[in-house]
Amino acid sequence: MAQISLNEIFQGYVGRRGVFKNKETLSIAFTPDNIPHREEQIKQLGMILAPVLRKEKPSNVFIYGKTGTGKSLCASHTIKKLSDQTNGKLKTIYINCKMRRVSDTEYRLLSQLISFFGVEVPYTGLPTDSLYKKFFNLLDQGEGNTLLVLDEIDALVKKVGDGILYNLTRINQELKKTKLTIVGISNNISFINDMDPRVRSSLSEEEAVFPPYNASELRDILTERSQLAFNPGTVSSGVIEKCSALAAQEHGDARKALDLLRVAGEVAERMGNEKVLKEHVDLAEKKLDTDKTLEITKTQPRQSQCVLLSILELFRKGTKNTQTGDIYDVYIQICRRNNLKVLTQRRVSDLISELDMFGIVNSKVISKGRYGRTREIKLNLSGEMITRIENFLKEEFI
DNA sequence: CCTCCACAGGAAGCGCAGGAGT
DNA sequence: ACTCCTGCGCTTCCTGTGGAGG
Numbered sequence: 505m506a507q508i509s510l511n512e513i514f515q516g517y518v519g520r521r522g523v524f525k526n527k528e529t530l531s532i533a534f535t536p537d538n539i540p541h542r543e544e545q546i547k548q549l550g551m552i553l554a555p556v557l558r559k560e561k562p563s564n565v566f567i568y569g570k571t572g573t574g575k576s577l578c579a580s581h582t583i584k585k586l587s588d589q590t591n592g593k594l595k596t597i598y599i600n601c602k603m604r605r606v607s608d609t610e611y612r613l614l615s616q617l618i619s620f621f622g623v624e625v626p627y628t629g630l631p632t633d634s635l636y637k638k639f640f641n642l643l644d645q646g647e648g649n650t651l652l653v654l655d656e657i658d659a660l661v662k663k664v665g666d667g668i669l670y671n672l673t674r675i676n677q678e679l680k681k682t683k684l685t686i687v688g689i690s691n692n693i694s695f696i697n698d699m700d701p702r703v704r705s706s707l708s709e710e711e712a713v714f715p716p717y718n719a720s721e722l723r724d725i726l727t728e729r730s731q732l733a734f735n736p737g738t739v740s741s742g743v744i745e746k747c748s749a750l751a752a753q754e755h756g757d758a759r760k761a762l763d764l765l766r767v768a769g770e771v772a773e774r775m776g777n778e779k780v781l782k783e784h785v786d787l788a789e790k791k792l793d794t795d796k797t798l799e800i801t802k803t804q805p806r807q808s809q810c811v812l813l814s815i816l817e818l819f820r821k822g823t824k825n826t827q828t829g830d831i832y833d834v835y836i837q838i839c840r841r842n843n844l845k846v847l848t849q850r851r852v853s854d855l856i857s858e859l860d861m862f863g864i865v866n867s868k869v870i871s872k873g874r875y876g877r878t879r880e881i882k883l884n885l886s887g888e889m890i891t892r893i894e895n896f897l898k899e900e901f902i
Numbered sequence: 903c904c905t906c907c908a909c910a911g912g913a914a915g916c917g918c919a920g921g922a923g924t
Numbered sequence: 925a926c927t928c929c930t931g932c933g934c935t936t937c938c939t940g941t942g943g944a945g946g
Contacts, residue, residue, distance in 0.1 A: 610921095805933090807933090827908080827909080828908080828909065829908070829909075847934070848934075848935060849909085850910095850935070850936080851934055853909085853911080854933095857911095869909090869910065869942095870942085871907095871908095871941075871942035871943050871944090872907085872908085872942090872943080872944080873906095873907080873942070873943035873944030874905090874906075874943075874944040874945050875907060875908075875943095876906085876907040876908030876909055876942095877908060877909055877910070877940095877942060878910080879909080879910075
């Protein structure tokens with residue numbers, strides 16, 4: 505039985521022409537040749553970095569803009585073009601500072617930098633400044649310019665402070681043959697104010713701002729990409745407009761727009777449609793939403809999951825106007841059942857606030873007069889999400 | 903008008919882990 | 925290898941508060 509139906513599925517797959525021609529072109533990792541609506545920024549970056557062609561040191565650049573505004577894309581595009589001009593002689597080090605366990609401490613970042621020169625360094629044990637020396641020596645062995653791209657640089661500063669940036673910006677004073685230029689990329693603008701003024705000024709000798717895309721700009725981007733990604737005529741009208749509009753509502757995030765389009769295509773294929781329809785976009789949005797919330801709950805610490813389960817149990821019982829105390833009572837029971845340490849109500853209250861921040865619940869402070877002042881907590885999830893999260897939590901807890 | 907409920911949410915401090923300095 | 929030092933999760937203690945009921 506199972507085999508027959510599987511065969512049918514496979515047959516359906518092979519027999520039909522899928523909607524995708526090249527799905528890769530919709531992923532964030534893909535670098536298109538043409539980047540619409542970023543001509544200004546690319547030109548600006550090009551002008552800032554152009555001195556490398558004359559073997560002079562360009563200014564350090566600080567790039568900021570919200571997620572999905574094309575910062576990393578434009579930076580890597582510009583640098584690649586620049587590198588082509590120099591016949592690949594331009595050395596570029598790209599580091600994403602948000603990668604956990606890779607580059608989230610001073611030591612790890614330095615060992616990353618060193619490994620770019622093909623030298624491996626022990627995971628731990630060496631003093632930090634000997635790593636600096638090593639990096640310095642490796643750097644100075646080469647000629648000309650080295651570009652250091654620090655993506656999500658705000659994460660680095662938040663984690664380890666600005667000392668490392670201070671050291672890196674000063675390194676040029678010592679270097680003889682090479683020059684190091686830092687390209688910092690951040691989606692948080694305010695963090696730069698917390699930095700040491702010296703670091704701030706040397707890091708942002710030049711600044712490039714990436715504004716959010718509006719709906720029509722997003723539409724252009726999607727139109728271009730969809731021609732690469734989909735077979736001709738498989739995207740019905742209105743689909744791209746819908747994806748653009750949804751993503752524009754969320755601070756003009758091109759990544760979200762591309763995700764929506766890609767998942768809509770996947771949904772269409774799975775449902776056996778030969779065309780991507782507007783309804784598929786709705787389903788895609790739901791799926792992305794659910795996946796995201798599920799991912800959040802999965803990565804949440806156990807205590808927080810326990811609190812969420814308490815809220816879910818109360819919801820299933822149909823309790824109206826859930827308040828902190830109710831949740832705490834259920835929470836205690838779940839902890840006992842699961843042999844978990846019972847935290848104080850004060851702490852649980854904070855955990856509820858965290859769930860609120862994630863958008864999983866909505867809580868608002870209300871006063872019930874004689875019957876006290878508390879927070880009214882409501883689940884902020886669709887029915888399908890509740891079931892999926894519940895299924896996950898039921899596996900984790902008794 | 904006052905009271906008093908059921909908490910909110912700030913402040914201080916504790917114990918721990920893991921990194922930095924030596 | 926050894927002490928600091930720092931950040932984090934958490935507890936303890938605290939003061940503050942909107943409004944129903946007296």
